[in-house]
Amino acid sequence: MTFTKTTEQDSNYNHLEQMSISELLININKEDKSVPLAVEKSIPQIEVLIAQIVAKLNSGGRLFYIGAGTSGRLGILDASECPPTFGVSHDMVIGLIAGGDTAIRKAVEFAEDSTTQGWKDLQTFNVSKNDIVIGIAASGTTPYVISALETCNSKKIITACITCNKNSPLSKVSQYPIEVIVGPEFITGSSRMKAGTAQKLVLNMITTATMIKLNKVKGNKMVDMQLSNNKLVDRGTKMIMTELDIDRSEAKRLLNQYKNVRSAIQNYRNGN
Secondary structure, three states, rough: OOOHHHHHHHOOOOOOOHHOHHHHHHHHHHHHHHHHHHHHHHHHHHHHHHHHHHHHOOOOOOOOOOOOOOHHHHHHHHHHHHHHHHOOOOOOOOEEEEEOOHHHHHOOOOOHHOOOOOHHHHOOOOOOOOOOEEEEEEOOOOOHHHHHHHHHOOOOOOOEEEOOOOEEEEHHHHEEEOOOOOOOOOOOOOOOOOOHHHHHHHHHHHHHHHHHHHHOEOOOOOOOOOOHHHHHHHHHOOOOHHHHHHOOHHHHHHHHHHHHHHHHHHHHHOOO
């Protein structure tokens, strides 16, 4: 099959500098509306991957995201939200970016072109066949990501990818490819826009569905969240009030005692 980078094709709009602010916003929004529909088409691919992730994490394995630029930053963002949201270890979901932590804030020139550094970065965490590695690259051509997944495959480590081009080199080296075809960007080639939005939506699906299946959510509440600020303490207190039908002072007392919503509810029901 012929590989065409639709993410690099010419924008459907021209003479952007001549548009009013209102026209720019309306047209960007028009393009953005197409992204969830593109993600919807990929749900079967996402579902199969999540089943693999749940199995690995249930067995003590870890989930790795590896990417460059915007894709790498999105993986790190998703990974960093798992501990506070679901109360899991920082070692369960790990995000890696070409160029290291410096690249989270500032672009590191040519870091994505390395064909050896991706695997080296994974080795820092002693990645093994107990784990699962997802490469993230809108283009599907990033050497840093592709080479890392190729080595993972040779080590019998499950690989997957999130990309926005059909039949990309990255998809071909991934055991579980997710392809979300969003088409040309509003600014030609600016894949931080629709492609980035698509990747974020898929990442939301992956970790949210996985954590629910790992019993990190009760009903529709984040009962294992970390109580790291006043807003979350207040949210936790209200969860306990609602679940146990008790007043605020009693709920606050339980939360202060057990430091965790789930634990507070369970101990109250057990008469502790």
